[in-house]
Amino acid sequence: MASRKPDEASAATVDQLGGRLRPLLALLADGEVHSGESLGEVLGVSRAAVWKQLQKLESLGLQVASEKGRGYRLCGGLDLLDEPAIRGQLARETLPLLGPLRVFDRVDSTNARMLVALETGAGHCEVLLAEQQTAGRGRRGRTWLSPFGAGISISIGWRFSGGVQLLEGLSLAVGVALARALARFDVPDVRLKWPNDVWCRGRKLAGVLLELSGDLTDRCAVVIGIGLNMRLPAAAADTIGQPWIDLAEVRPGISRNALVAAMLDELLPMLASYPESGFAVWREAWQALDQFAGVEVCLQSAQQRWCGIERGVDASGALLLEIDGTCRAFHGGELSLRPAGSSAL
Template identity: 80%
Template sequence: MVQIKSAESKALSQIRPLLLLLADGRVHSGEFLGEALGVSRAAVWKQLQKLEQLGLVVESVKGRGYQLPGGLDLLDAETISSHLSAEAKPLLQQLQVHDQVDSTNARVLSALEAGRGHGQVVLAEQQTAGRGRRGRSWASPFGAGVSVSLGWQFQGGVQLLEGLSLAVGVALARALAVFDVPDVRLKWPNDVWCQGRKLAGVLLELSGDLTDRCAVVVGIGLNMRLPAAAAGTIDQPWIDLEQVRPGISRNRLVAEMLNQLLPLLDTYPAGGFAPWREPWQALDQFAGAEVCLQSAQQRWCGIERGVDKSGALLLETDGDLRTFHGGEISLRPASGGA
């Protein structure tokens, strides 16, 4: 039976009632807010300033009150669960929604290392130490995207998980297709792009015996409504979902992501990457393009020729087809890319 849990951090528990009142995006007077919360207008003012400390923009409308422009679509565990498919729901063991955590991946990884965590999903309105690939940080402003991690245990060793990050990308593309998000593509090995810019990233972390019983955390960060202040910290071309398909419910999107990802994790050891190879290549952002791959030791440039049966990148260089299992690719400068 699935456990559903919404968890408020101590720091945010006092201001969450105010957040819920302002989430509709309308203007509310200080008097109304005070009465609704059972506090003085001075106390309302103090709480409003705490919201701004979260990076939320609270506007003061002269003579009328306060509002969060555009409102806030808060995550809700019950709503997400209600939209899960008949196939996905039995696979979900625990669903947690936090106001604020250090890292959703870290929470799930800790559970897996303690012998729990299989089928666990952790979401957060904000991460204070969210991380991406190669030790990078992941921008996670409050309520401005999707930060979700899934835990899954496997028997048979890590070799069963070859290509899993690419399959996850296909699953995310399929979830976005439900909402008619246009021009979604995949960049090897872990990124989801939209209209030529990064929309989401995937981070896999492994735990346990890599030759026998092991576990994986699938971490996903997806941009939805990034504020300008957070956007300024991103060092690559990016896009958020609100720019290309406004008004998508975060809860409905998360549910559809889980509808795709939970069955994927459940069936992946049996079929591996093979059934996902062609769907991934059909969405390959850089298929046939001149690219450069930067690995830990060397930089290679050539023509991107898709991936092999294990999900490794195929790069044609000087007439030879080379295989790469790690690194990052970018368009060659001569092609006008970054």
């Protein structure tokens, strides 16, 4: 999802909505007007109890309109994530690669919870999704804005044997897989920014965060965390520190469940074959989508800054930067890429 500054992070929570709140959301998700009486009949409560539940939706950042004499309407509707719906749209060859798939209503961080699962011996082939993250994590210590039901926050756990060197370039291959998933829905102008961002029309659409666990020289595990903007509320714009875009702007009407299924169809086979293939087989596809190919850029680490012409990546996924006529390779997720003479991306 779109990043924001660390001091803007909200307090961590982990819960399901429970009670009648989730069923109430499901009833209102169509965006149509529902009378308090009809809602109460379905939920088995009084109209007053319905009204109290509606007030709780404000804590999720959802706007409910009251129309006098008619009832209540969830502004804009809501496309709720659903585990059976996702599984039902997966390709036949993907299903054997998928372990448990869980959908949280609210969670502090899907990556954090997946790391805990991996450290306890579980987590391989598992997928966690959240309608809302309250302490989502991004690169360089940033948190990630995740309004309820406004995007896709997903973490995938995977175990590898052979050490962390097998995972070189993995975040770039994830970017290619995401671009291919978006292409299934004819999303236009999708590009990739080294090392882990998906852009659309010159703005950030999605980000990838990989986190490692275990023995980095032998058996290790990785969490692939992805945040993708689908329909961010206008109020979110003030808290985002970079140019961003969501799918509603360029390709409205895409089902979140269908997109998650497409993402898993691309990502899970890639993860299964990656130890043998490595990044080399993904290099050409990544470079074809490179947002800054041939552009003058600056690369910033914690202590140094290099400027030159971006020349793609090598077979390990390292960035190639032409400086004074010589190409140099740069590794490491701690590097940030900025076009020369412009604000941070």
